[in-house]
Amino acid sequence: MDQSVKEKASLASSVTLVSHGHSDVGFLRETNEDSFLNRLDKGLFAVADGVGGLPFGALASLLAMQNLDACIQGPGSCTNEQEFVEIVRTIHKNLLHSGEIVGGQNGIGTTFSALRSLGDRFMFAQVGDSVVFHFDGSSNSLKQVSRSHTLEAELLAKHGPDAANDMPEHYAHTLTRCMGQEIDFDVDLGSIEVRAGDTLMICSDGLTNMVEFETIEKLCGELEVKELVHQLIDLANQNGGVDNSTVVCIRAQ
Numbered sequence: 001m002d003q004s005v006k007e008k009a010s011l012a013s014s015v016t017l018v019s020h021g022h023s024d025v026g027f028l029r030e031t032n033e034d035s036f037l038n039r040l041d042k043g044l045f046a047v048a049d050g051v052g053g054l055p056f057g058a059l060a061s062l063l064a065m066q067n068l069d070a071c072i073q074g075p076g077s078c079t080n081e082q083e084f085v086e087i088v089r090t091i092h093k094n095l096l097h098s099g100e101i102v103g104g105q106n107g108i109g110t111t112f113s114a115l116r117s118l119g120d121r122f123m124f125a126q127v128g129d130s131v132v133f134h135f136d137g138s139s140n141s142l143k144q145v146s147r148s149h150t151l152e153a154e155l156l157a158k159h160g161p162d163a164a165n166d167m168p169e170h171y172a173h174t175l176t177r178c179m180g181q182e183i184d185f186d187v188d189l190g191s192i193e194v195r196a197g198d199t200l201m202i203c204s205d206g207l208t209n210m211v212e213f214e215t216i217e218k219l220c221g222e223l224e225v226k227e228l229v230h231q232l233i234d235l236a237n238q239n240g241g242v243d244n245s246t247v248v249c250i251r252a253q
Contacts, residue, residue, distance in 0.1 A: 001021070001022060001023040001032075001035075001036065002020075002021070002022045002023075013119040013120050014120060014196075015120060015194065015195070015196050015252035015253060016252070016253045017040055017117065017250055017251070017252060017253070018225050018250070018251050018253060019038050019040045019045065019225065019248065019249065019250045019251075020038070020225045020226040020228075020229045020248075020249050021036045021037075021038035021045070021229065021246075021247065021248040021249070022036075022229050022230060022233060022246070022247060023035070023036055023204075023244065023245070023246040024233045024236075024237065024241075024244065024245050024246070025244055026206060026236070026237060026241035026242060026243055026244050026245060027237060027240070027241030027242070028240075028241060028242050028243070029242075029243060029244055031058055032058065032244045033049065033050030033052075033057035033058045033060075033061055033244055034047065034048070034049050034050070034061060034204050034206065034244040034245070034246040035047075035048045035050075035058070035061035035062045035064065035065045035246075036048070036065065036202075036246050036248050037065045037068060037069055037114075037248070038248050039069060040117075040250075041074075041075075042069075042072055042073075042074055042075060043075050043116060043117030043118065044068065044069070044072050044114070044115075044116060044117070045114065045115040045117075045200075045202060045248045045250055046064075046065060046068055046112070046113060046114035046115070046202065046248070047111075047113050047130045047202040047203065047204055047246050047247075047248055048060070048061035048062075048064040048065055048110045048111055048112050048113075048130070048179075049061060049110060049111040049128065049129075049130050049204040049205065049206070049244070049246070050108075050109070050110050051108075051109035051110055051111070051128075051175060051178050051180075051181075052173075054103065054106055054107065054108055054109045054181075055102070055103050055106060055108065056099075056102050056103055056108045057108070057109075057110065059098075059102065059108060060095060060098075060099070060108035060109055060110040060179070060180055061110040061111075063094065063095060063098055063108075063110075064091055064095060064110050064112050064179055064180075067090070067091040067094050067095075068087070068091060068114060071087045071090060071091065072087065072116070075117075078116055079118060080123075081123060081189045081191075084114075084116060084123055084125050084189065085125065085187045085189060088112065088114075088125050088127070088179075088187045089187070091112070091179065092127075092179045092180065095108060095109075095110070095179050095180035096180060096181075096182065098180075099180050099181075107180055107181055107182070108180045109175075109178040109179065109180040109181045110128070110178060110179050110180055111127060111128025111129055111130045111175070111178055111179070111204070111205075112125070112126070112127045112128060112130070112178075112179045113125070113126050113127075113128065113130040113131070113132055113146060113202045114126075114202075115132065115192075115200060115202060115248075115250065117250070120193060120194055120195070120252075121191055121192065121193055121194070122191070122192045122194060122200060122250075123189065123190070123191055123192075124145065124146060124188075124189070124190050124191075124192065125187050125188070125189055126146040126147065126149075126187070126188040126189075126190075127149065127177050127178060127179050127185065127187055127188070128148075128149055128175055128177060128178050128179070129148040129149060129150050129153075129175060129205050130146075130202060130203065130204045130205065130246075131144055131146055131148065131202070131203050131205070131208050132144070132145050132146035132200070132201070132202050133145065133199075133200065133201040133202075133203065133216070133220075134192050134194075134198065134199075134200055135198060135199040135200075135201070135217070135220040135221070136198060137195070137196070137197025137198045137199065137221075137252075138195070138197060140217075140220075140221045141217065142213065142216060142217035142220055144213075145190060145192060146188065146190070147188055149175060149176045149177040149178075149185075149188075150171065150172060150173065150174055150175060150176060151171040151172075151174040151175075151176055152164075152167060152171040152172040152174070154176055155167065155171065172209075173205070194252045195252060196252050196253055197251075197252065197253075198251070198252045199220050199225075199228075199249060199250065199251045199252075200249070200250045200251075201216075201220075201247060201248065201249045201250075202247070202248045203216075203232075203245075203246065203247050204243075204244065204245060204246040204247075205243065206236060206242075206243030206244045206245035206246070207232060207233065207236050207245040207246065207247055209242075209243065210235070210236040210237075210239040210240060210241070210242070210243070210245065211232055211235045211236050211239065215235065216232065219231055219232065224251075225249050225250075225251045228247075228249055229247045229248075229249050232245075232247050233245050233246075233247060
């Protein structure tokens with residue numbers, strides 16, 4: 001899957017946005033359970049990663065992206081955080097219903113990370129561990145703006161870095177929140193101001209687990225959007241390609 005878009009943002013904005021998205025199955029998995037959305041015409045970008053250990057992961061992530069696309073009709077809809085979280089909740093309910101039909105007792109599940117462009121500002125919504133990054137073009141610095149909902153991340157936040165010493169390796173991949181399961185959760189919401197030269201990215205964990213943060217930061221300052229996306233995914237595969245990897249990248253110009 002591969003998609004590039006370039007156009008002037010529809011809402012009042014001092015920047016032009018260029019975007020590109022791509023997803024790759026990797027070297028070890030037989031199927032790709034990641035899905036993404038790259039709709040610059042709507043100002044809507046997202047990544048979903050079907051939860052391992054549950055059936056129909058590819059379907060879960062695809063349904064999440066299709067539902068999101070259908071819920072937001074154009075740049076004039078979903079212009080505040082309350083509307084955004086209501087849409088995410090609606091998608092979750094739809095996934096619950098679909099999971100009962102195809103997944104039986106186990107249901108289906110997926111991560112969900114989305115960006116909504118509103119001129120020079122982006123809202124983000126996060127459930128799971130597909131990461132949202134913001135690269136500040138003026139300082140050439142990268143920041144993870146989303147919070148990963150894994151057991152490892154939550155224990156580190158609660159107990160500090162020393163908690164990593166005796167932590168089982170699988171805690172890094174154990175989700176504490178996902179879409180489509182009968183679990184109560186809060187949707188993480190946030191806002192990002194962008195200027196010309198800034199870059200926003202959403203990456204599935206198949207990318208972030210295989211490519212160092214410092215490498216991502218360095219390449220953000222060197223490469224154009226399409227080349228950046230493909231270089232990052234190539235690196236994930238060169239480093240083992242043990243999972244599907246997906247990147248959606250948006251740059252302000």
